[in-house]
Amino acid sequence: MSATTGTAGTTAPAAPPIRRRRSGRRRSAVVGYLFVAPVALGLLALYLYPAISTFLLSFTHWGPFGGNTFSGLTNYAAVFSSDLFWRALLNTIAYMAIGLLVIPVAIVIAALLNKPGLRGVAVYRALYFIPFITLPVASGMVWKWLYNGEYGLINSFLEMVGIPGTYWVANPATALVAIGIVQVWSQVGYYLVIFIAGIKAIPTEYSEAAEIDGAGPFRRFFHITLPLLSPSIFFCTVINVIATLQIFDLIYVMTQSSGANPAHNATQSIVTLFYETAFVNNDKGTATALAFLLMLLIAALTAVQFRLQRRWVQYA
Structure with a gap:
C-alpha cells in the first residue's frame, strides 16, 4: 500500500506545495501593508517627521531673515534658566x-x-x-x-x-x-x-x-x-x-x-x-x-x- 493510501484504500489529499503557501502568505502580507500604508504615511509625514525636525532645530539658532546655525545646548540652557x-x-x-x-x-x-x-x-x-x-x-x-x-x-x-x-x-x-x-x-x-x-x-x-x-x-x-x-x-x-x-x-x-x-x-x-x-x-x-x-x-x-x-x- 502506498503512503498516500488510507486504510480503506482511498487516496489521502495531497499537501499544498510549499511555494504556493509562501506565495499566499506573501500576497496577504502585501495586501495588509497596502491597507496600512495610508495611515503609516500620514503618521510619518504629520507626526514623526515634524517631531524629528523640531528636535534637530532645537539645537540651532535662527537668524532674523531665515537660516539657522548649530548652537548646541544654548537654547535648552536659556529655557531652563528662565x-x-x-x-x-x-x-x-x-x-x-x-x-x-x-x-x-x-x-x-x-x-x-x-x-x-x-x-x-x-x-x-x-x-x-x-x-x-x-x-x-x-x-x-x-x-x-x-x-x-x-x-x-x-x-x-x-x-x-x-x-x-x-x-x-x-x-x-x-x-x-x-x-x-x-x-x-x-x-x-x-x-x-x-x-x-x-x-x-x-x-x-x-x-x-x-x-x-x-x-x-x-x-x-x-x-x-x-x-x-x-x-x-x-x-x-x-x-x-x-x-x-x-x-x-x-x-x-x-x-x-x-x-x-x-x-x-x-x-x-x-x-x-x-x-x-x-x-x-x-x-x-x-x-x-x-x-x-x-x-x-x-x-x-x-x-x-x-x-x-x-x-x-x-x-x-
Whole structure:
C-alpha cells in the first residue's frame, strides 16, 4: 500500500506545495501593508517627521531673515534658566489639574441623564455639547465679557447678593482659575457623550440584581457603574491631559491678547510662552526647544497613565 493510501484504500489529499503557501502568505502580507500604508504615511509625514525636525532645530539658532546655525545646548540652557518657563510649567500643570475636573462632572451629568423616564434627554445632550463645538475664540470673548470687572454679568449678580466682585481675568490671583472654569465648561459636552454611551453599554441586569439585594442608587453608582465605566474614564483622562497641556486659545483671548494685563505671566502656559518666544520675540530656536520639551512632557504623562492603568487592571 502506498503512503498516500488510507486504510480503506482511498487516496489521502495531497499537501499544498510549499511555494504556493509562501506565495499566499506573501500576497496577504502585501495586501495588509497596502491597507496600512495610508495611515503609516500620514503618521510619518504629520507626526514623526515634524517631531524629528523640531528636535534637530532645537539645537540651532535662527537668524532674523531665515537660516539657522548649530548652537548646541544654548537654547535648552536659556529655557531652563528662565523663571518664566518654570512659571509657565507650573501654570500648565495647574490647567491640567483643573481640566481633569471635567471627568467627574461629566460622569455625574451622564448618570443623571440616564435615569429611566427622564424626558428631553436629547435636548439636554445638545445643550451640553454646543459649547464644545463652539470656537474657543468665541467662547473666550463671551466669557471675558462675563468676567469683566466693571460691567460683567458675574459681578452684577454678585452685587445683587451683597458679594463684592473683582477683575477676574486681570487679577493674578483669580485669572488662572477663571480660565480653568471656562475650559471645563467648554469640554464637558464631549466627555458627556462618551460617558452616556459607556453607561448605556452596561447591562441593566447588574443594577436590577443589586437593587433587589437592597443596594441604593449611590451604592449602585459607585460599585457597578463606575467600575464598569473605567475603560471610558481611562480614555477620557488620557485625551483630557493631552488637550489641557496644549491649551492656548482661551488663555490668549482672555488674558494674553492685551500686553498690559497684570495677569499676563500668572496665566502663561508653555504653548503661549512658545508663541510669545517664536512670534513676538522672534527667537525660534528657543521656541523649538520649548515645543520639544512640551512633547516630552505629554509623552511622559501619557506613559505614566498607561502604566497606572495596567497596574490597576492587574490588581482589580
